[in-house]
Amino acid sequence: MNYVPGTASLIDDIDKKHLVLLRDGRTLIGYLRSIDQFANLVFHQTVERIHVGKKFGDIPRGIFIVRGENVVLLGEIDMDKPCDTVLQQVSIEEILEEQRLQQQAKQETEKVKMQVLKDRGLSIPKADNLDEY
Amino acid sequence: MFRFQSLDEDCMLEEEDDGLIEDEDEIDQFNDDTFGAGAIDDDWQEEHKRLAELDERDGLGAGLGFGGGGMGGDSDLSTSERPSSTRIPSVVHPPPPSSLASLSFSSSSSGLPPSDVEDRVGEGDLAESLARLILDADPAIAGVGAAERPGLSPGSSGSGLSALRGLDQPRVLPQPSPIPPPTQPHQHPQHQLPPGLPASGLPPSSMLSYQQQQHLLRRGTAPMGQMSSHSIWENSMGFGPVSVAPGLVTHMEGNPLMSIIKEVGHPKRAPQGRNDEDLSERAPPPRSSSPVIGSPPVRAVPIGTPPKQPMSHALNHQIHHPTAVHVRAPVQHRYPAPFPERLSPNTLLNIANSPLCRGPFPPRVGPVLSQIQRAQLLNSQVAGFPRGGPPPLLPGGGGFRPFFGGPPPPHGHRMGPPPPHGPPNHAPPIRHNTTHLHPQHRRMLTQRMQSRGGDRRPGMDRRSRDPYSNLMTQKEKEWVTKIQMMQLQSTDPYLDDYYYQNYYEKMEKRQEKERDSSKKEHTTKLITPQVAKVEHTYRPVQFAGSLGKLTVSSVNNPRKMIDAVVTTRSDDEEKREKQVWNKRRQILYTVEKMYSLLLEVQDFEKRFVQAPEEDRESLLEQHKSNTEQLCSSLREKEWDDRVSDEQCVMIMSVRKGKRLISRLLPFLPSTQAAAVVMAIARNLPALAKKDKQDQVLCWLVEPVSAVIQSLSSASLTDLLQELQGSEGQLATVLHNKFGVTLLYVILSEGERMQSSDPNCQLMDDNRWTELVFSVTRELLSVPSSSLSPPLFTPPNLLSLFSRYVDRQRLELLQDKLQISALSR
Numbered sequence: 001m002n003y004v005p006g007t008a009s010l011i012d013d014i015d016k017k018h019l020v021l022l023r024d025g026r027t028l029i030g031y032l033r034s035i036d037q038f039a040n041l042v043f044h045q046t047v048e049r050i051h052v053g054k055k056f057g058d059i060p061r062g063i064f065i066v067r068g069e070n071v072v073l074l075g076e077i078d079m080d081k082p083c084d085t086v087l088q089q090v091s092i093e094e095i096l097e098e099q100r101l102q103q104q105a106k107q108e109t110e111k112v113k114m115q116v117l118k119d120r121g122l123s124i125p126k127a128d129n130l131d132e133y
Numbered sequence: 134m135f136r137f138q139s140l141d142e143d144c145m146l147e148e149e150d151d152g153l154i155e156d157e158d159e160i161d162q163f164n165d166d167t168f169g170a171g172a173i174d175d176d177w178q179e180e181h182k183r184l185a186e187l188d189e190r191d192g193l194g195a196g197l198g199f200g201g202g203g204m205g206g207d208s209d210l211s212t213s214e215r216p217s218s219t220r221i222p223s224v225v226h227p228p229p230p231s232s233l234a235s236l237s238f239s240s241s242s243s244g245l246p247p248s249d250v251e252d253r254v255g256e257g258d259l260a261e262s263l264a265r266l267i268l269d270a271d272p273a274i275a276g277v278g279a280a281e282r283p284g285l286s287p288g289s290s291g292s293g294l295s296a297l298r299g300l301d302q303p304r305v306l307p308q309p310s311p312i313p314p315p316t317q318p319h320q321h322p323q324h325q326l327p328p329g330l331p332a333s334g335l336p337p338s339s340m341l342s343y344q345q346q347q348h349l350l351r352r353g354t355a356p357m358g359q360m361s362s363h364s365i366w367e368n369s370m371g372f373g374p375v376s377v378a379p380g381l382v383t384h385m386e387g388n389p390l391m392s393i394i395k396e397v398g399h400p401k402r403a404p405q406g407r408n409d410e411d412l413s414e415r416a417p418p419p420r421s422s423s424p425v426i427g428s429p430p431v432r433a434v435p436i437g438t439p440p441k442q443p444m445s446h447a448l449n450h451q452i453h454h455p456t457a458v459h460v461r462a463p464v465q466h467r468y469p470a471p472f473p474e475r476l477s478p479n480t481l482l483n484i485a486n487s488p489l490c491r492g493p494f495p496p497r498v499g500p501v502l503s504q505i506q507r508a509q510l511l512n513s514q515v516a517g518f519p520r521g522g523p524p525p526l527l528p529g530g531g532g533f534r535p536f537f538g539g540p541p542p543p544h545g546h547r548m549g550p551p552p553p554h555g556p557p558n559h560a561p562p563i564r565h566n567t568t569h570l571h572p573q574h575r576r577m578l579t580q581r582m583q584s585r586g587g588d589r590r591p592g593m594d595r596r597s598r599d600p601y602s603n604l605m606t607q608k609e610k611e612w613v614t615k616i617q618m619m620q621l622q623s624t625d626p627y628l629d630d631y632y633y634q635n636y637y638e639k640m641e642k643r644q645e646k647e648r649d650s651s652k653k654e655h656t657t658k659l660i661t662p663q664v665a666k667v668e669h670t671y672r673p674v675q676f677a678g679s680l681g682k683l684t685v686s687s688v689n690n691p692r693k694m695i696d697a698v699v700t701t702r703s704d705d706e707e708k709r710e711k712q713v714w715n716k717r718r719q720i721l722y723t724v725e726k727m728y729s730l731l732l733e734v735q736d737f738e739k740r741f742v743q744a745p746e747e748d749r750e751s752l753l754e755q756h757k758s759n760t761e762q763l764c765s766s767l768r769e770k771e772w773d774d775r776v777s778d779e780q781c782v783m784i785m786s787v788r789k790g791k792r793l794i795s796r797l798l799p800f801l802p803s804t805q806a807a808a809v810v811m812a813i814a815r816n817l818p819a820l821a822k823k824d825k826q827d828q829v830l831c832w833l834v835e836p837v838s839a840v841i842q843s844l845s846s847a848s849l850t851d852l853l854q855e856l857q858g859s860e861g862q863l864a865t866v867l868h869n870k871f872g873v874t875l876l877y878v879i880l881s882e883g884e885r886m887q888s889s890d891p892n893c894q895l896m897d898d899n900r901w902t903e904l905v906f907s908v909t910r911e912l913l914s915v916p917s918s919s920l921s922p923p924l925f926t927p928p929n930l931l932s933l934f935s936r937y938v939d940r941q942r943l944e945l946l947q948d949k950l951q952i953s954a955l956s957r
Contacts, residue, residue, distance in 0.1 A: 004617050011610050015602040034605040037616040044601055 010035045010074075017077040018043070023070045027051070029077065030064060039068035050095045052102050056087050057095025571637040627736070720783050724790045727766055730759050731793065734800055763797060764805055781812040785820055791829045798836035806840045807848055813837065814855040814875065818862055821869040830871035834924055838878045846886055846901075853879050853904045863911045867920055874923040876908065881927030888932065905937050913942060917949055926950070 004011075010032070018032045020041065027050075030043030043064040050057050090098075110126075117123060570578070623629040686692035737756045741749060767780055784790035794813075798806050813820065813833070824830045844852065856876060857863045866872030883901065912920075934946050 004614055004621075007617065007621065009614065009617060011614060014605055014610075015599060031599075031601065033601065034609070035613060037613055042604075044604075 010039060010041075013074075013076055017079060018074055019049075019077055020066065020074045021072040022066065023072055028061070028064060028066070029058075030061075036068075039071060041066045041068070041071065041074070050099055051087070052095060052098035054086060054088055055090045055095060055098060057090050057092050057098075059092050571633075573637060573640060627740070717787075720787055720790065723766065724784060724787055724793055727763060727784075727793055727797070728789070730763050730766075731797055731800070734759050734763065735796070760800055764801060767801075767805065767809065778812045778815065781809055782816050782819065785813070785816075786823050788829050791824070792832060795832045795836050798833075798840055803840075803843055807844055810837055810840050810844075811848075811852060811855055814852055815858060817856065817869070817872055817875075818865040821865060821872060824869075824871075828870070830869070831874070831924060834871065834874050834878070837875065841878055841882050844882070846883075849879065849883055849886070850900050850904065853883070853908075854900065857904060857907060863908070864915060864919075867911065867915050870921045870924060873921050874925065877923050877925075877927050877930060880905070880908070880933050881929050884927075884929045884933035887936075888929070902937065905933070909934060909938050909942065909946065912949065913945055920949065 013032050014035065016032060017029065019027065019029045020043070021027055026048060028043060028046050028048055030046035032041055033044045034042035041064075043066065046061040046064040048059045048061050050059070114123075627634055734756060737752065737759075741752055741756075767777060767784075781794070785794060794809065798809065801809065820830065841849070841852070856866060856872075856879065866876060883905075930950070931943075931947070934943055938946065
């Protein structure tokens with residue numbers, strides 16, 4: 001609004017804490033330091049937050065440069081708002097372990113499903129997580 | 134000239150190399166100094182004698198070959214990747230005859246009398262060989278030497294030789310001759326010489342230079358630095374990035390003459406060497422390798438402009454050495470526009486911002502604070518330290534910016550009115566460029582901004598303490614904004630920003646309605662700035678004074694890399710498939726074209742209202758032509774007046790086409806519209822079949838009903854007949870929702886006609902009655918399940934049927950169709 005009134009621009013988001021969701025599913029939280037015309041983002045003091053169920057874990061990542069095309073959504077984090085979530089923060093190891101278990105469980109169910117379908121002579125092509133062409 | 138021979142003689146040289154190879158093992162290339170500190174005085178003479186004898190053995194041909202090879206060797210050295218070291222012995226110790234041969238080669242005169250060569254055989258003198266070296270290497274001198282040769286008596290040794298010999302002998306021992314080493318660097322740039330310099334320029338200058346050099350050699354080295362060899366040095370030394378082979382460099386290192394070379398010859402290189410990096414990245418804070426295109430330019434230059442070069446520098450290079458290496462054009466007079474019909478961001482900003490944004494800013498320190506300055510700022514002014522504790526100052530390594538917190542740059546982009554006790558470094562509010570916005574919008578924006586102003590304070594405090602803040606400079610922010618604004622430029626806002634325009638128009642209308650005449654305030658009309666459609670022809674940058682058409686391939690002028698030729702395979706089956714494909718494509722294409730016409734037609738009204746008086750005429754005309762075109766597109770090719778059934782069906786076979794027809798019908802003249810509806814009715818089964826998946830036909834109901842209502846009784850009867858056309862068609866019709874609805878509409882229309890107009894001709898012939906009878910029969914016979922529920926049931930159906938059928942049947946019909954007296 002500031003620099004390009006009437007339109008949206010990331011200029012006003014600079015130096016604020018943001019949460020960005022990437023196309024590969026990662027969630028990053030950091031201070032947005034720089035942008036460009038492609039919405040490539042430079043994050044500072046970035047933290048990758050992994051959510052598994054009600055738990056989450058933060059992995060400090062330092063400085064991140066995100067290519068604009070990989071951003072799904074980006075939102076400013078309101079520092080003033082009271083943070084009253086049901087989420088529980090755990091250590092990195094724990095959350096990674098949880099994530100691994102989650103992935104494993106998912107794979108198992110997927111496998112079972114495929115087998116069942118196969119038995120019935122059906123096959124549903126698997127859609128990848130990434131929207132690759 | 135030199136080249137030709139060299140190419141021929143190249144192979145010869147290789148033969149010679151074999152002969153020399155055995156000696157190479159003994160010669161340590163990197164440390165083989167002929168003169169100077171590393172030289173061993175005695176050896177080279179003997180060695181040379183040895184080599185000379187070797188060459189003599191090879192004979193004339195080799196000698197000849199070598200003469201050219203001496204030249205070829207030059208080009209070879211520079212172009213090929215053969216280690217220069219292999220060349221050195223061959224070059225340093227050329228066989229006697231070769232140099233003379235080269236003399237003759239270099240001259241434009243013809244003929245190399247072999248006798249001359251043989252005369253010189255046996256004069257294996259290093260001095261001579263060195264002299265020849267010069268002559269070999271420098272075409273200028275060689276040319277002169279050759280030219281001079283005829284002047285001298287044939288009996289004695291060649292002029293060049295004798296002169297040089299005379300020179301050399303007193304010179305060789307007391308002082309290392311200045312001649313040989315320079316030739317080596319000469320060789321390399323030499324290859325650049327032919328493409329660059331016009332051949333005609335050579336002989337006269339070379340004559341001079343040679344004489345000059347002779348002078349100098351006789352009189353001392355001091356003047357050499359200055360004159361002469363203006364041409365000699367320049368021609369050879371000043372060329373592009375002189376690629377002196379490492380071997381040669383080390384070879385020459387010990388040579389005191391190198392100092393002279395360094396004095397005289399290299400100055401051209403220095404500025405040029407800086408050329409590449411300097412111009413592209415001339416940012417005061419040296420950023421680590423940021424390319425010009427991707428990053429904010431230091432000088433605000435529109436995107437796609439080829440980077441500039443300072444004129445003087447460019448001229449220098451152009452005149453003396455047009456290098457093919459740096460293809461940067463000295464374009465200073467204009468910027469080629471990045472997009473043909475848009476303003477460059479510069480001009481846009483200048484136009485748009487100058488009245489507004491100059492505002493009450495404190496004069497800035499400079500466009501970009503250097504890193505040092507920022508660090509100083511930080512040191513001097515930062516009071517508190519960052520919360521969270523990132524390290525305060527890291528030595529800026531590898532292009533990292535030092536952290537600067539403290540005061541934001543004077544252009545701080547804090548919004549809103551300055552709070553009474555805001556942070557000390559708060560800048561006055563920026564007035565933005567809102568001319569392109571609707572005034573309503575502008576008002577809303579300012580309101581919003583003001584309301585936000587109060588919230589800013591806590592955030593601002595925090596931000597001011599953040600040492601990493603403002604990593605993105607004001608200039609960079611402006612740069613990004615510039616690009617974004619540029620993208621918003623539009624020559625046709627109705628096209629580009631349709632919804633925005635419409636929204637505000639509606640709002641305006643609403644406001645007008647509300648206000649009526651109570652307030653005198655007129656709602657402001659939105660006048661969006663439109664960029665003039667100026668045709669910018671982009672002419673690719675070309676160099677003046679270059680041989681041939683060298684063009685820079687840039688964003689706006691891409692070079693054709695691949696010559697792609699389309700070949701179509703003719704295979705029978707493929708052909709058929711292709712035909713089907715093509716047909717479909719054709720249909721789609723037609724539909725698209727019709728759509729664009731239709732959109733224009735539909736927008737006509739709006740545009741008409743908006744347009745000033747003068748333009749209305751032309752708009753009207755355009756409108757007419759558009760509609761005409763639309764109509765004609767539906768017509769058959771041969772008969773210009775009838776609507777083509779086939780065409781209609783084709784269009785309707787595509788989903789988009791059906792939509793198109795539904796939107797188009799209101800704009801067609803009634804006859805045509807009727808014809809279209811007829812066509813639809815006639816081909817309904819086929820259409821219904823195709824439509825099974827999409828169910829798009831129902832969109833047609835409204836426009837079709839509108840058309841039907843305007844039909845005459847005769848045509849209505851016709852229509853009904855069409856609907857029942859072929860055997861079993863009606864059944865299919867009844868299956869389809871649209872069909873049923875259509876039928877009902879027709880019947881209802883008929884009924885309306887009958888009931889409203891007593892003179893209606895509907896009953897004049899029995900057709901109508903019969904048709905209705907058949908319809909009722911069909912309706913009754915068709916099982917309920919297959920009867921598709923219509924979109925709506927016209928209310929007067931009951932009365933229609935009551936005319937034609939008896940009570941019993943009527944009741945049955947009623948049940949089946951669920952029509953009652955009050956049904957809707």
